[in-house]
Amino acid sequence: MNLFNIISKIGEINTSSLFNLPNTEPFNTEGKTLKSSGVSALKGQSSVTAITDVLNFALKLEFLESAYYNQGVSSGVILAADLAIFQQIKKHEAAHVAFLQSTISALGGTPIASPNFDFTAGGAFNPFTVYGDFLALSQAFEDTGVRAYKGQAGNLITNNTVLTAALQIHSVEARHASMVRRLRNKNGMDSTAKGWITGNSRGTLPSATQAIYNGDENTTQGGVNVTTLTNVGTAAIQEAFDEPLTDVQVAAIVQPFIV
Amino acid sequence: MNSNEKNEKDFLKQPIDRLGFFKMSGVALATTAVILSGCKKETAEPITTPTPSPSNNAVDLGSGDTGVLNYAYALEQLEAAFYTQVMATPFTGMTAAEIQILGDLKLHEIAHREFLKAALGASAIIALTPNFSSIDFTNRASVLGTAKAFEDLGVAAYNGAGKLLTDPNNLLLAGKIVSVEARHASVIRDLLNPSSADFAGDDVVTVSQGLDGAKTPAEVLTIAGTYITNTLDASHLPTT
Numbered sequence: 001m002n003l004f005n006i007i008s009k010i011g012e013i014n015t016s017s018l019f020n021l022p023n024t025e026p027f028n029t030e031g032k033t034l035k036s037s038g039v040s041a042l043k044g045q046s047s048v049t050a051i052t053d054v055l056n057f058a059l060k061l062e063f064l065e066s067a068y069y070n071q072g073v074s075s076g077v078i079l080a081a082d083l084a085i086f087q088q089i090k091k092h093e094a095a096h097v098a099f100l101q102s103t104i105s106a107l108g109g110t111p112i113a114s115p116n117f118d119f120t121a122g123g124a125f126n127p128f129t130v131y132g133d134f135l136a137l138s139q140a141f142e143d144t145g146v147r148a149y150k151g152q153a154g155n156l157i158t159n160n161t162v163l164t165a166a167l168q169i170h171s172v173e174a175r176h177a178s179m180v181r182r183l184r185n186k187n188g189m190d191s192t193a194k195g196w197i198t199g200n201s202r203g204t205l206p207s208a209t210q211a212i213y214n215g216d217e218n219t220t221q222g223g224v225n226v227t228t229l230t231n232v233g234t235a236a237i238q239e240a241f242d243e244p245l246t247d248v249q250v251a252a253i254v255q256p257f258i259v
Numbered sequence: 260m261n262s263n264e265k266n267e268k269d270f271l272k273q274p275i276d277r278l279g280f281f282k283m284s285g286v287a288l289a290t291t292a293v294i295l296s297g298c299k300k301e302t303a304e305p306i307t308t309p310t311p312s313p314s315n316n317a318v319d320l321g322s323g324d325t326g327v328l329n330y331a332y333a334l335e336q337l338e339a340a341f342y343t344q345v346m347a348t349p350f351t352g353m354t355a356a357e358i359q360i361l362g363d364l365k366l367h368e369i370a371h372r373e374f375l376k377a378a379l380g381a382s383a384i385i386a387l388t389p390n391f392s393s394i395d396f397t398n399r400a401s402v403l404g405t406a407k408a409f410e411d412l413g414v415a416a417y418n419g420a421g422k423l424l425t426d427p428n429n430l431l432l433a434g435k436i437v438s439v440e441a442r443h444a445s446v447i448r449d450l451l452n453p454s455s456a457d458f459a460g461d462d463v464v465t466v467s468q469g470l471d472g473a474k475t476p477a478e479v480l481t482i483a484g485t486y487i488t489n490t491l492d493a494s495h496l497p498t499t
Contacts (some may be wrong), residue, residue: 012473028447076369081454082454084454084456085454085455085456085458086402087456088456088458088459088460089459091466091469092459092464093415093469094467095466095467095468095469096468096469121299121359144440145489149434150431150434150435150438151428153421153430153431153434154427154430154431157425157427157430158422160422160499161423163330163409163421163430164418164419164421164422164473165468165470167417167421167434167437167471167473168418168470168471168472168473169412169469169470169471170434170438170441171417171418171437171438171440171441171469171471172441172459172464172469172470173438174437174438174439174441174442174445175441175444175445175459175464175471176445176458177442177460178441178442178443178445178446178458179445179446179449179459182446182449190349190413194359194360194363195442195443195445195446196363196367196439196442196443205341209392217471221374221378221432222374222378222428222432223437224374224377226370226373226374226377226380229373229374229376229377230370230373232366232367232369232371233366236363236367236370237370239363239366239367239439240366240367240370240371240434240436240439241370241374241435241439242434242435242438242439242442243435244431244434244435247389258279
C-alpha cells in the first residue's frame with residue numbers, strides 16, 4: 001500500500017548521500033529565524049515536506065517495534081526474569097509512535113497508517129514461540145533503529161525542535177539495543193555480545209542480519225583514522241563510534257517483515 | 260570536493276573567536292567553576308575595556324561549532340579521566356564482568372577524547388584537571404553511581420548540543436558518539452539494578468513521550484563543573 005510509495009518518495013528526496021538534501025524553500029515551523037544567512041547557506045535546507053517524510057520513515061520503524069513488543073510481551077515467550085525490561089521497551093516504542101504521529105500532524109503532515117507485519121519473515125523466525133528468536137530480532141530491530149535515526153539527523157538540522165526530539169529517541173533506542181545485546185549473552189545465545197558493536201560483527205545472529213552491521217567497522221571519523229591517534233586498539237575505536245544507515249538501507253533491512 | 264567536505268575542512272581550520280573573549284561580562288561564578296552566561300555569536304556588542312577578573316583565567320570553549328565540539332571534548336576528557344582512575348584503582352570486589360565493561364568504557368572515552376582533540380586541532384582547549392575528591396574509588400556504589408551520572412549527563416549533553424551545531428558533518432559525528440554513551444548508560448544502570456527497567460528508567464526517559472534527556476551546556480556544566488578544577492567559559496557557545 002502507501003508504504004511503498006513512502007519508501008520510494010523518501011528515496012527520491014534523499015538519495016544515496018546522507019546529506020544530499022533537497023534544494024527547496026527553507027521552512028521554519030516555529031517561526032524561528034534561521035541561525036544566520038551565512039549559516040543557513042551552509043546547512044541543508046529541508047522543507048517541511050521533507051521533515052515530515054523523515055518522521056514518517058521513523059514512524060514506520062516505530063510501528064514495527066511497537067507491534068513486535070506488543071505481541072512479544074503478550075505471547076508468553078519472554079522469560080519472567082526479563083519481562084520488566086521488555087515491558088519498558090514496549091512502553092517506549094508505543095510512546096514513540098504516538099509522539100511521531102502527533103508531531104507529523106502538528107507540522108501539517110499526514111502520519112502513515114501502520115503497515116501489516118509478519119515477524120516470522122515468511123517462516124524464517126519464530127519470535128513468539130522461541131525466546132532465542134525473539135531476542136535475536138529484538139537486537140536486530142534496536143541496532144537498526146539506532147543507525148536509522150542517526151542517518152536522518154542531518155535531514156532535520158533546520159528544525160531544532162524536531163532534531164532534538166529525534167536525538168532523544170535515538171539514544172533511547174541505543175539504551176534498548178545495549179540491554180538486549182547483553183540479554184542475549186546472559187541467556188547463552190551469544191557469548192561475544194556486549195552492549196556495543198565490535199567491528200561489523202553480527203555475532204550469532206543469522207546471516208540475513210549482516211546488513212545491519214555492515215559499515216560499523218569504520219575507524220575513520222571526520223577524515224581522520226582514529227587508530228593513528230590513540231593506542232586503545234581498533235576494536236575499541238569501532239565500538240566507540242556507531243555508524244549511520246541510509247533510509248534505503250533501512251528499508252531493505254525491514255522489508256522482509258512487512259506484508 | 261563537495262560542499263560538505265569543504266565545510267568540514269573550513270571548520271577544522273576555524274580559529275576560536277578570540278574577539279569574543281572580550282565580550283565576556285567579567286562575572287566569575289566561583290562556586291560552580293563554570294561561566295554560563297549566554298552570548299549569541301551573531302550579536303554585535305561594543306568592545307569594552309576588559310577588567311581583570313578571575314574569569315580571565317577561564318578556559319574559553321570558543322564559539323560556533325568549534326565551541327560545541329570543545330564542550331564535548333571537555334566532557335570526554337572528564338569521562339576518560341574517570342574511567343582511567345577506576346581501572347587504575349579498582350573498587351573492592353570488582354567482578355570479571357565489571358572489569359570488562361569498565362575497561363571498555365575507558366577505551367571508548369579515550370577514543371572519543373583523542374578524536375575530538377585531533378578534530379579541533381589548534382582550536383582545542385587545554386588538557387583539563389579533574390577533581391574527583393567526592394568519589395570513593397574503593398567503593399562500588401560510589402564508582403558506579405558516578406558512572407551512571409556521567410553517562411546520563413553525556414547523553415543529555417549531546418542530545419541538547421545537536422541543535423547548536425551548524426555543519427551536518429559535525430552533527431553526524433556527535434550522533435555517532437551519543438548512541439555509544441547511551442549504550443554505556445544502559446549497561447551501568449543495569450549493573451546497579453539488574454534486570455529491571457532502570458537501563459532506560461522512568462527517571463531519565465519520559466513516560467509520556469519516550470524521550471531521553473536533553474540539557475543545555477549551562478545545565479550540563481553546572482553538574483560537570485564540580486568534577487573539573489579549571490573554570491570553563493561557555494559564554495560564547497551558540498544558544499540556538
